[in-house]
Every structure is written in C-alpha cells, then in structure tokens.
Amino acid sequence: MEEQSKEQAPENGRQGRQPQIDISTAKDKEEKKDHGQKGHVHEEGESEGHEHGGIFGKNTELVYALLCGALLATGWGLSFVSGISPTVSLVLYIIAYYFGGYYTAKEAVQTIAKGGFEIDFLMLVAAIGAGILGEWLEGALLLFLFSLGHALEHFAMEKARKSIAALTDLAPPTALVVRDGKETEVRIEELRLGETIIVKPNSKIPADGVVIKGEGSVNQAPITGESVPVDKRPVDDPAKDYSAEKTIKPEHRVFAGTINGGSVLEIKVIKEAKDSTISRLIKMVNEVEKQKSPTQMFTDRFERYFVPSVLVLVTLLCFAFLVIDEPFSKSFYRAMSVLVAASPCALAISTPSAVLSGVARAARGGVLIKGGRPLEDLGELTAIAFDKTGTLTEGKPKLTNVFPLNGIGEQELLQIVVSVEKRSDHPLAEAIVKGAMEKNKDLSVPEATNVKGITGRGVQADVAGELIYIGNKALFEDQGKGSIPKDIRDQVSHLEKDGHTSMLVKRKDTFIGIISLMDTPRKEAQQVLQELQTLGIRKMIMLTGDNQQVAEAVAKQIGVTEAWGNLMPEDKVSSVQKLDQSEKKVAMVGDGVNDAPAMAKSTVGIAMGAAGSDVALETADIALMGDKLETLPFAIGLSRKSRGIIKQNLWISLGIVAVLIPLTISGIASIGPAVVVHEGSTLLVVINALRLLAYKNKVKA
Template sequence: MDKKKDQPHVHHSGHNHEAEKGKAASQNKAEKDDHEHGGIFGKNTEMIFAIICAVALAIGYGLTFMNGLPAWSSLAFYVLAYFFGGFFTAKDAVETIARGGFEIDFLMLVAAIGAAILGSWAEGALLLALFSLGHALEHYAMGRARKSIEALTDLAPPEALVVRDGKERMVPIEMLVLGDVIIIKPNSKIPADGVVIKGEGAVNQAPITGESVPVDKMPVDDMTIDYAREKTIKAVHRVFAGTINGTSVLEVKVIREASDSTISRLIKLVNEAEKQKSPTQLFTDKFERFFVPAVLVLVTLLCFAFLVIDEPFARSFYRAMSVLVAASPCALAISTPSAVLSGVARAARGGVLIKGGKPLEDLGELNAIAFDKTGTLTEGKPQLTNVIVLNDFDEAELLRLVGAVEKRSDHPLAQAIIKGIVEKSKDIEFPEAKQVKGVTGRGVEAEVGGKKIFIGNRALFKADKIPQEAQDKMTELEKGGHTAMLVKIGGVFAGILSLMDIPRKEARQALEDLSQLGIKKMIMLTGDNQKVADAVARQIGVTDAWGDLMPEDKVAAVQKLAKSEKMVAMVGDGVNDAPAMAKSTVGIAMGAAGSDVALETADIALMGDKLESLPFAIGLSRKSRSIIKQNLWISLGVVAALIPLTIAGIASIGPAVIAHEGSTLVVVFNALRLLAYQNQYANSATKQKK
C-alpha cells in the first residue's frame, strides 16, 4: 500500500498536518468565543434568548392592564425576561470577574439588579432585553465582517485531481505533497500553489492578488529545477491556491503544502492583524480604564444623594442606576474594533494585506511616499528601446548580425537585445557567430560571415575615432536614461542600440491618483546614476528622484524624509528594501503573493504586482479613519448627553437604554459600510493605456 496516499501527511518537522489543523480549528473557536455565544439553539442562541426576553417583557407588561389577575402573574414573566435577557450578560460578567477585571456587562447587570431591588421589574427587564438584543445584533454584524475574511478559506477546493503512478485520482488537498502533479480542469479553482508544467491559458488571480485582468500562464522551461526551493519564480509560470483557471487544461506541480499556501498564510496574517490594536483603539482602551472606575465612584455618590437633597433613598438609587446605564461605554468599546476589522477584511478582498489597525490608520495619514525604482516603478528588466542606423546601413542586416553575436551571450543586456530584435522581426534568422569574446565592462566582439563585429560602449572603441553624429546621438540617449551601445561592422560604424528599464504602464496614472489623494511628496530611490533617475522621473511624474544610492543610503533617505514629512511610507520588494521599510512609518511590499520575506517584513503587502492597489489602500484607509472618527463622536456624544440628563432626572432608565443601545448599533453598522468600499482605482492601468 502507498503510505503517501493513504496516511495523513507528516511535515518534515515531524508534526502531523491533521493534528495541526485540529489545533488551529480549536484556536479559531477559542477566538470566536469572545464574540459569539452558542447554546441549545446553536450559534443563534443569544439572539433567540434576547427575543424570548422581549416577548416575556411584553406579555408581563400587558398583563398589568388586565384586572382581576394576581400581581405575581406579570412578575413571573418579568422574572422570565430577567433570566433569558441576563443569561449571557451574567455569564460574561462572571468570566470577566474571574479574570480579575470588570467591564460593561457587569455594569448592565448591576443596573438591572438595582432596578429589581427597587421593584422596577419592568424597567430592569427592558434594560436586559435591549442590552441582550443589542449585543446579539452587534455580534451578528461583526460576524459579517469576519465572514468576509473566513470566506477566503472557501476559495481553495477541498480536493485535487492528482496524477500518481500514472493514474488520476481525487485526494483531499491536505494529502498533497511537494512534487505532486495535479490537473486543473477549465473554469475550476486551483487547489494548491504550484508551477505550470503543461498547458497554456489565462488564470483569474483576483481572489488572491486583486488583479482585475486574468494573467496568462505557460509551462516552466526547466522541469528538473526544484521550484519549492526557488525564491523567485516568474509570474507567468506560477499559480496560487484559490485562483480560477480559464478555458484551458493545466498541469501543475505542487510547490507548497496546503497549510503553507499563499492563501493559508494570508488568512493567518489577516486573523493576526485583527488582534493588533490601532492607535485610536489604544486610546479608547486607556480612556475606559479611567472612565469606568470614575463612573462607579459617581454612581456610588449618587446613591447617597438623599442625604444631601430632600428625596427618598429609592429615588436616589434609581437615578444612580439610570446614570450607570447611560455612562456605560458600549458604543465606544466597539466603535474602533468594528471599523478596523471591516477595513482589514475589505482590503484583503481587494488583494491588499494590512497587518492590523496601526498601519490601517497610519496609511491614511501619509505625507510622503518613497519608492524603490527597479521592479516597483519600472518593469525591473531592460528592454530594447531604439535601433538607430548609421552610414545608411541596412536595418534588417544590422539586426541580423547583432542578433547573431548577442545570441551567444548570457549577459542580461544581450538577452534583452535578442528579445527586442525578435519582437521587431518575428521571422528573423541569425547566422552563426564565431570567436565570440566578451570584454568586461565594455561590450562584446565576434566574427560573422568573415566580418568583425564590435558591440559596446564608448570604452570599447577608444582606439577609434567615433563620428560626431554617433557621439551626439549617444549623449542624447544617455541623457534620457538609456544605456547606449555602438555597433561596428567590418570597420564601419553601422548603428546604435539603446536599452532601458522602462516604467510600468500604470505608474504615471497610479502616481496621479496618489497626488489627487493629497500625497505631497513622491520620491524615487535608486542605485542608478542620477541621469537615469531623472529620466525615469520625468516619464512617470515623481516629485523627486534620488540616484546613486547604496542600500544604506536608502535607509538614510527614508530617515531624512521622516524628519521633514513626519509620516512616510517606503514601497519596495520587501527583500532588498527591508531596512528602509523598517525605518518608515509604513513599509509596503509590492507583489507579495508567494513571497515569504515580503509578507513577513512589510506592514502592508500588495499581493498583486500592481501599483494601482496603493491608491486603493490609501483611499480605504482614509475612509476607515473617517468612520472611526464618526464612531467616536457618536459614542462619546451620546454618553456626554445622557449623563447630565440622567443626573438631572430628565431621562430615566428606559430612554437611557434605548439611546445607549441604539448608539452601539449605529457605530457597528456604520463600520460595516467599509465592506462595501469601492476600489475606484482598479482600472487605472487601463486608463493609462487608453
């Protein structure tokens, strides 16, 4: 029997995957228990208890208008309302006290007990009915935001069609091992991270990277490479679990186990982000630590108001209970977490991983953004940009001979030249080049068809007199940021080639979007010379370009920006730029899908290699900050209004409860508006092309 197929897969570290999965499920359950209450009616128990409480209250209140009934008949229904309305409130209060603290549930319970002592059973039952109903609706609304995150777990299918021993069989994705070959049928979800080894077609990566346009995929060139150990894999070869195949059949080699896939790590990081508190949340927590004891002191003093003013103890005690209800900061406690959770969930759906409330809030406060050039603002690889003919040389012949020489070289510039020539003349055939010799730092020389050919920079031709026309054109190209090379064929200067790491198509539009969002400074940092930096800057529209920088210079540049602009982000690939990211207010990694280092080092990870995700993330942050501020004003405003009204006796427990619980629901549903936030920058690349 094949153990690999019939036993749970065991990691190299010795941990059983099924056990780890069970442990993770238990942890998730424990986390959810803080927010949801189950029971005899399942996950809806809290809501059903709240409804029973409200019904019992209504019946008890109705019985008071019926003559001839004993007084205990309505009291029995009020007691029933107390039980169902106070069950989870008391449960939470006891658990909190057992941990050595007390919170809002405790305050509500004390107020309800106080009302019962005074004989105001109806008002106490109303308090518990609205409080329990409010909490049930609050947990339901918060669950909506969590489900937006948990829905990511459903993206990957539970099973995969794997080829083993020449046979196809369906296996659970947990049973897949590195090196397995899986078959992806048309219009089906991809079950695991891997590389394409057979078939070509487009894959919809929007669930993971947020890209709106399907990405073309094709097989890897070398099947013998262990791609599970490769740090960089071209996007055209790589696929992710949870993405959707197009109309072609693809065969994919698995390079990550289910528990280690990009989508699994994304879910884990988003769940961790939920636990990290934002600056506003830290402020509200600190505020509550001082505010709640102050309320208890005030309530205690109000209980003895009858000693100072002419009123019975019952009146003073009732007023104190009303103040206790009015001052409980329920809405304040939930206002920021609900907004942060909704914002992080919406960002994840848009292909942006935000690691907690702090980067979510900080992102909206940025005054400046520093960008790495290569691979961030530019394509990251040189491309043939110009072919200039000299001395009336035939262009087709120039390309044919240059291609023959460069085809024999493995230099990145040579590969870029060949690619550019093939794109210009698809059916071109290259003759054989002989005696090919590279001249370090200068260029290459060879012989083709009996003709000596030299391709390189000025230093390669220092013994020759370069024509002034060629000198002028090379200088012009170099000022524009191009790398220029002369071509000499058979003793004649035949042409000039230029190459350049060209800007991304969407870069200018993305930077314009950032400018409209109010980002004052956008600085490009690069190790290239200042001329190249200035040329790229002119093409894409950054406000400043700083060239000739070593990695440590980039760190110093970010520190300098932080002093002058206060809030600054660093955008890079998450590897070489990690030190600079660490010194910035917010570190942002480009193209983080599949990159362990980028996911770990950055505060924010743009899962797709798309610059337009950055304006979307900043716009979402601004909206999140706005909603957090609205929630704070609502929650604090209601408390500030209710406390003097209840102290003065103008508002009793009933109106205080309605206003109090109403404000709690308002802030939660206000926060949930973030889940519907629209990415108005999704098509910025398309606009740029047009």
C-alpha cells in the same frame, strides 16, 4: 536569515502565537460545527470575538433576546388587563431577566474572573439595582435592549469576519494527484512537495506550484486582485526542484485558490498546504484583530480609567439622599440610570468594527493590511518613498531604440545584433534579442562565430566573415578600436541623459548603428502618482541605485516629485529616516526583499507583488498581493475612509455618553430612555463601520 525568520515567526512575531488555520474538507467542517458551539470562546491566540452558542446554535443569544422581549411585552400588556394579578406580570418580568441577562451575566463573570470590569458588569449591576427597587419592568427593558444590541452587534461583526473567513474556502479540499502512474484524489494536506497534480478546466487550483504541462489562463483575482486572467505556460525544466526557488516567473507560477481557465494544467507542487500563499494570507489576516490601532489603544486607555470612575460616581449618587431631601430609592434609581448612560458600549465597539471592516474590504481588493495600526497610519501619510526597479518601472530592460547608421537598413542591423547577442551571456543580451524579434518576427539571423565577451565593455564576434563589435563607449575608446565621431557621441549622450543604456555597433572600421535599452516605467505609474497626489500625498520620492541622470529621466516621465540616485541599500534606509523626520509619517514601497530594511524604518512598509513571496508577506505592514501598483491608491483611499468612519464613531459614542450623563444625573432621563439611546448608538456605530465593506475606489486624477 530567511529560514530563521520563518521558524521564529510563530513565537516571536509581532503578535505572538499565530493561530492554527483550518484547511479542512467540507465534511470535517460540518463535523466541527456539531461540537464547536461551546459558548463564549477566548482561546489563546484567538481574537476577542464572542461565539455565543447554545440550544439554538449560533443564534441562541438572538433567540434569548427575542424571548426576553416577548416576555417583557406580554407582562407589560397583561398589566393593563383588569382581573389579572400583578404577580403574573412580575413572574414574566423575572423570566425575562433570565433570558435577557444570561449572556450578560456570563460575560461579566468571565471578565471579573480575569480581574477586570467591563460594560457587561455595569449593565448587570444596573438591572439588579432596578430589581431591588421593584422596577422589574425597566430592568427587563434594560436587559432586553442590551442583549438585543449585543446579539445584533455580534451578527453585524460576524458579517465582516465572514468576508475574511471566506478566504479559507478558496482552496478546494482535495486534489487530483498522479501517484505510481495513476490519478488519485487526496486531501490537500496530504500533498507532498514535488508531486504532480492535475487541474481540470474551470476548477480551483489546490496548491501553490509551477506549470509543467499545458497552457492556459488562470483567474488570480481571489489572491492578487488582478481583474484580467493571467496566461500560464510550462517551465523549461519540469524536473527541477522549484520549492526553494526565489524568483519564479509569473507565467509559470500558480497559487492555491486561483481558478483555472479552459485548459487542463499539470502542476508541480512547490508548497505544502500549510505553507501555501493562501494559508499564510489567512494566518496574517486572522492576526489583524489582535493588532490594535492607535485609536483603539486610546479607547482602551480611556475605558480603563472611565469605568472605575463611573463606579465611583454611581456609588456616590447612591448616597445622594444624605445630602438632598429625597428617599434612598430615588437616589438609587438615579444612580442606576447614570450607570446605564455612562456605559461606553458604543465606544468599545466603534474602532474594532471599523478596522475589521476596512481590513476585510482591503483583502477583497487584493491588499493585505496587517491590523489597525497600518490601516490608520496609511491614511495619514503625506510622503511615499518608492523603489524604482520593479516598483515604478517594469524591473527588466527593454529594447527602446534602434538607429541604423552609414546607409545600413534597420532589418540588417537587427540581424547582425541578434546573431551576436544570441550567443552572448551578457545580462542585457536576452532583452536585446527579445526586443528585436518583437520588432521583426520574421527576422532571419546569420550564424555568429568566435563570440568573445569583453568584460565591462561589450562583445565581439564574426558575422558573415566580418568582425563585429557591440558595446558601450568605453569599448571604442580603448586603443585600437578607433575614436567615436562627434555626432554619434552626441547622440549617445542624449540617449543616456534620457535614462537609456546605449550600445554602439561597429562592423570592421565603420559604425553601423546605435541600440538603446531602458527599464521602462510601468504603464500605470504616471496615472497612479497623479491619483496619489489627488489623495493629498505631497512628496513622492523615487529611490534607486542607478545614477542620478537615469533617476531624473525616469522621474520626469512618470511625475515623481523627487528622484534620489546612486543609493546603496543602507542609503535607502537613511533616506527613509530623513523623510520620516521631515514628514513625520512616510511609507516605503518596494519588493519586500532588498527593500526590507528601508520598509522596517518607515511608518508603513508596503510590499509590491507579495503573492508567493514569504519575505514580502513577513516584512511588510501592507502587502499588495498582485504586482499591481494601481491598488496603492485604493488602499490609501480605503484607509482615509476608515479613519473618517472611526472619527465619526468616536464622536457618536463619546457624544451620547456626554449628553446622557448630565440628563440622568439631573433626573430628566430615566433608565428606559437612557437604554434606548445607549443601545441605539451602539448599533449606529456598527452599521456605520460596515459601510466600509461596500467601499469603492473613487479617486479621479
């Protein structure tokens, strides 16, 4: 199923065809710059951005706008100089029309060719109308301010895009690969699976892989947002093929674009450049602009009806002279003023600019938000469902308690337990041994013999000539093992009530100890849940397959509002659906693999530790790239801020239109003031949106 989803993603994904990602060398990028400035680009699968190139490169539109302004100012100034013919000013205004209207006309024609009418068309009609009336000065002013507003708008939006595009520069263009015993520098696109690359100190890692030689720390902040470098060490079996391995320990795995510390690392490539985590991240972020938020879909619907309505109103106003006593020129001038006032430029850009800025800021913080819909929905949540294992807890059992009994010392008890568990294949054995060695690093362990697992019960072995049993209560309740004393049974029951998995240790006929393990809560879990509560999350439900007693014990430690235990994967789906009905909007936080069905049913699916996980990146609406629960409050806080700014922008843009239309119809405002206010509001909403790029998590629990 996973392979199928990978193959179908480009064609059958949520947003259709995925764009090709350029992972080129710096030289290639420079060459492309020479040929890429072809004006207004709307390739299939790309965003609806405007790349305006020309004789002045990427800044051509801005230069044209400034030339328009210079010609306008010169013509206006000369009109006050006696002895200079008014024709000179007129010629300058007409030339200003060309520079101010070039890109406006270009976009209007392209839009009309597709069967639509947009803001550029309205502005062009207004400017032509002013020229027909002989108001060349006001027409040139309109085109100057509109083209300047557009140019500055594109400049501001490009700033947000560059914050995302910077991801493409994370991975170095070349890698030092070992081929035929020699070190050769090759482009990262030429790396093959299984090849060994050498990463020098303080340099970027060029490919996803596993460490096979060398130890050191790696700064993973560019990918996962982790502020502290992560220690890396070699895998146990360097010859193994790890390209299809689903669970690689963090201390072995490295990602393209991360930064090596002070040691030389030899890394085995497990992902081609086009499939690396950074490449997949870039592809998905590029898809963001095509996924419209609910507010953006509303504004699109609004514009679809509003623009034709404006054209009808303007047409009617042109014939006002038939109803009221005024010349046609005055009616026509008023109509053109209304046309300018009613053009929803600010409305069109208000939501996309905020969404793009919010997503860019999230990406810098190690959070991938796949578009406007999840960005807005995240900020409206009142309930969050969490998977327990690996999300609210560490995901692996730890030795929590060692209780010696009947006169034996703790060190002796640990020696016996470790000697047996070292030879056991029980899933908990590794955790017991690791925990015991952490408690006592100098522990000398005797040799255990005749080790025998007892299915579902425990293990038995001979240690120093004595028979040892280690297991759960059921092991000792079997006939022939002897009954468990009441005080020991009560102690075990108390531990299990608190969520611990307990095991009894018996030597011959005497119980010599109790050990317990637990999948311990993440250190940050309690703090994170408090922050979420501060943000207004009313319900925080923990979903787990563990029994209800264990679930409630963990819930008590970390502070979730409810704990639902004994759940199969399909039960988690039902639980999310139940929450969705009562709370309207609910998020599901999990690992993106076994929690994928529940994520799909939630309003917003959030994957933990998505870096390197193909399934998590594909199934989740939001991916926390690092295995860091503390980035969740940051993402929700950013979403709340984004929604607030989107609402502000809507009020600004709609408010300006609502005020200007009556003023221009009544004749109080002419084209000049209407243009100034209109374009000022457009820049205001863009600048307001760009504030998201500087967002800082200020949640205090």
